[in-house]
Amino acid sequence: MTVGELVAAACGGSLRAAGRLLTLIEGPRRDEVLAALGPARGVRVVGVTGPPGAGKSTTVGALVGAYRARGLRVAVLAVDPSSPYSGGALLGDRIRMAAHATDPGVLIRSLATRGHLGGLAAAVPAAVRVLAALGHDLVLVETVGVGQSEIEIAAVADPAVVLLAPGAGDAVQAAKAGLLEVADLIVVNKADRDGAAQTVRDLRAETGAPVLTLVATAGEGLPELVEAIDGHERADTPERRAERAGAQILALAQTRLRAHPDLAGLAAGVAAGRLDPYAAVERLFGESGREAE
Numbered sequence: 001m002t003v004g005e006l007v008a009a010a011c012g013g014s015l016r017a018a019g020r021l022l023t024l025i026e027g028p029r030r031d032e033v034l035a036a037l038g039p040a041r042g043v044r045v046v047g048v049t050g051p052p053g054a055g056k057s058t059t060v061g062a063l064v065g066a067y068r069a070r071g072l073r074v075a076v077l078a079v080d081p082s083s084p085y086s087g088g089a090l091l092g093d094r095i096r097m098a099a100h101a102t103d104p105g106v107l108i109r110s111l112a113t114r115g116h117l118g119g120l121a122a123a124v125p126a127a128v129r130v131l132a133a134l135g136h137d138l139v140l141v142e143t144v145g146v147g148q149s150e151i152e153i154a155a156v157a158d159p160a161v162v163l164l165a166p167g168a169g170d171a172v173q174a175a176k177a178g179l180l181e182v183a184d185l186i187v188v189n190k191a192d193r194d195g196a197a198q199t200v201r202d203l204r205a206e207t208g209a210p211v212l213t214l215v216a217t218a219g220e221g222l223p224e225l226v227e228a229i230d231g232h233e234r235a236d237t238p239e240r241r242a243e244r245a246g247a248q249i250l251a252l253a254q255t256r257l258r259a260h261p262d263l264a265g266l267a268a269g270v271a272a273g274r275l276d277p278y279a280a281v282e283r284l285f286g287e288s289g290r291e292a293e
């Protein structure tokens with residue numbers, strides 16, 4: 001099948017074709033697929049991130065249920081920055097979201113990011129474009145908050161929801177990792193556990209922001225979370241959209257620069273004193289960089 005035929009089949013409802021397109025955009029044929037999709041269509045992107053075990057998958061599953069009840073077509077992109085595997089990654093998440101596995105209005109997909117910096121930034125926007133073109137109304141991007149990835153998620157998600165479990169450890173780790181800085185919404189999940197109220201107080205003191213509570217397994221606090229997500233979207237402005245787009249462009253540019261074939265040679269030159277770093281940057285950007293000045 002050509003890419004055009006795949007797009008037509010996927011738009012006609014073929015999950016196989018949709019899966020194939022999502023695989024293609026992880027490789028060298030990404031631009032071909034994006035061109036075949038036609039003009040970009042707006043789609044809501046909600047990010048859910050947090051430390052391992054905070055309850056991200058359970059929460060995403062609950063959010064899928066809430067948005068399906070409104071009749072929206074929902075896609076879930078589960079991103080595991082530590083996994084080199086595509087497609088089959090995060091099997092556990094698929095199992096936890098089994099309630100939606102047979103619902104044709106829900107597409108659940110794992111994205112590998114091959115472990116390189118900027119991986120999430122490079123992979124997610126293209127996948128979101130595909131999902132939007134296929135008629136999804138909402139994309140939930142779930143990622144394990146373990147490093148660079150959660151900073152990058154803020155660039156594509158509106159809002160970025162940071163999920164923590166009760167206990168000082170999680171909150172302190174989240175603050176250290178820079179997770180709280182990128183959070184549009186902070187949620188303490190497992191609010192049925194001891195220490196939840198204290199964690200909420202700590203996070204409020206740390207961030208000065210409102211903190212939501214949730215029992216994802218029971219759906220307690222879910223309507224409030226959905227309301228907060230919707231409210232955040234209503235408050236979106238052209239300036240904020242431009243800011244997110246700018247952050248996305250920078251993250252992609254950084255990915256390209258890190259993979260630049262001349263980078264190692266230039267670094268060796270600077271280290272040996274043959275070249276100064278300013279000249280190295282000039283060479284890295286080549287003609288386009290010089291023209292821009």
Ligand SMILES: Nc1nc2c(ncn2[C@@H]2O[C@H](COP(=O)(O)OP(=O)(O)OP(=O)(O)O)[C@@H](O)[C@H]2O)c(=O)[nH]1
Binds near residue numbers: 056093192
């Ligand atoms: N008591 C309680 N347990 C919960 C709640 N939400 C999730 N859990 C449990 O916590 C465990 C981890 O939940 P997951 O949804 O897999 O968490 P995760 O953040 O996706 O975990 P990773 O995939 O390891 O990153 C599971 O056993 C859930 O059933 C909650 O609100 N209360």
